[in-house]
Amino acid sequence: MRHLDEEVTMPGRVDGKVVFITGAARGQGRSHAVRLAEEGADIVAVDILEDIPTAAYPMSTQQDMDETVRLVEALGRRILPIKADVREPGQMRKAAEAAATEFGRIDVLVANAGILSFEQEKFAAFSEVYGVDFLGVVHTVDAVMPYISESASIVITSSTAAMMENTTEKIGPGGMAYTSAKRAVARYAHDIARLLTGRRIRVNVIHPFNTNTALIQNPHMYKVFRPDLENPTREDAIPAFASTSPMGIPWMEPIEISNTVLFLASDESKYVTGQQLRVDAGQMLSVVSAGIPG
Ligand SMILES: NC(=O)c1ccc[n+]([C@@H]2O[C@H](COP(=O)([O-])OP(=O)(O)OC[C@H]3O[C@@H](n4cnc5c(N)ncnc54)[C@H](O)[C@@H]3O)[C@@H](O)[C@H]2O)c1
Numbered sequence: 001m002r003h004l005d006e007e008v009t010m011p012g013r014v015d016g017k018v019v020f021i022t023g024a025a026r027g028q029g030r031s032h033a034v035r036l037a038e039e040g041a042d043i044v045a046v047d048i049l050e051d052i053p054t055a056a057y058p059m060s061t062q063q064d065m066d067e068t069v070r071l072v073e074a075l076g077r078r079i080l081p082i083k084a085d086v087r088e089p090g091q092m093r094k095a096a097e098a099a100a101t102e103f104g105r106i107d108v109l110v111a112n113a114g115i116l117s118f119e120q121e122k123f124a125a126f127s128e129v130y131g132v133d134f135l136g137v138v139h140t141v142d143a144v145m146p147y148i149s150e151s152a153s154i155v156i157t158s159s160t161a162a163m164m165e166n167t168t169e170k171i172g173p174g175g176m177a178y179t180s181a182k183r184a185v186a187r188y189a190h191d192i193a194r195l196l197t198g199r200r201i202r203v204n205v206i207h208p209f210n211t212n213t214a215l216i217q218n219p220h221m222y223k224v225f226r227p228d229l230e231n232p233t234r235e236d237a238i239p240a241f242a243s244t245s246p247m248g249i250p251w252m253e254p255i256e257i258s259n260t261v262l263f264l265a266s267d268e269s270k271y272v273t274g275q276q277l278r279v280d281a282g283q284m285l286s287v288v289s290a291g292i293p294g
Helices: 027-038 062-074 089-103 124-147 168-199 219-225 234-242 254-265
Strands: 018-022 042-047 079-083 106-111 148-157 202-208 276-279
Touching: 018 027, 018 089, 018 124, 027 042, 027 062, 027 106, 027 254, 042 062, 042 089, 062 079, 079 089, 089 106, 089 124, 106 124, 106 254, 124 148, 124 168, 148 168, 148 254, 168 202, 168 276, 202 254, 219 234, 254 276
Parallel strands: 018 042, 018 106, 042 079, 106 148, 148 202, 202 276
Antiparallel strands: none
């Protein structure tokens, strides 16, 4: 018989799972780390922690990573922060090895690190963006696979940009690379999902709509949305952002994506694989068909 004043602790939805997250120092990656830790996960938090020239907005800093660590530890969970660049296979191998040494295995991979470039002229931006947003995901999966547990879950962040035509062209080679990389990563996920189903390892892709992070909250993006103004502010850009969503919202908060990551990381989705899941406030309904014959 239980006492009425006895504390009842409910098991978390990802209790005891080891989750490896790239781009975890801020933005969506930090939000995923915190949301999953709230539900009982331990975290391996990987981030570059230095700027990438063509991105033209700052990447995360050590202070950002320290804050992610503080937030996860405040929930009573363990976190291993690692400085590594997803473009470098050797660094990613070392990161995965360190994760395995600390935790013994990896149960969930969230390949979230990504950049957008606003480079208008230099084609070098293409390789830099593609290097992070596509090859970076491939390097991360390669590095983690030797340590991934049976019935693991791999979650890859793409973008609704992968489903749009004639949008990122207006931000030059950097924007075009973003679209190409996000399409490539969606196809890659489909292919590896097929390879891994026999081992019951699941691979799913999330395609977010505008999300309130540094990737969109920067002067370059405001100018994309308000080319009519010389130096548009966030407030100037809000109506233009909102016009891209049939629900009329300019952007979502990272927690909206984290809750979907949580579902895909948990055993609640143990038979869900190969999905291209839009979290987009209806943005793509007029672009993408339901894919249902007849
Ligand atoms: N914000 C949006 O509107 C939006 C929409 C759709 C998809 N996405 C995607 O969501 C993901 C997360 O981005 P965000 O919105 O949180 O932006 P963000 O810029 O806040 O976070 C990206 C994180 O990735 C890290 N990073 C960048 N390059 C890296 C590298 N080479 N190696 C390791 N870490 C690296 C950055 O330092 C940063 O911490 C990205 O893949 C992005 O393309 C964002």
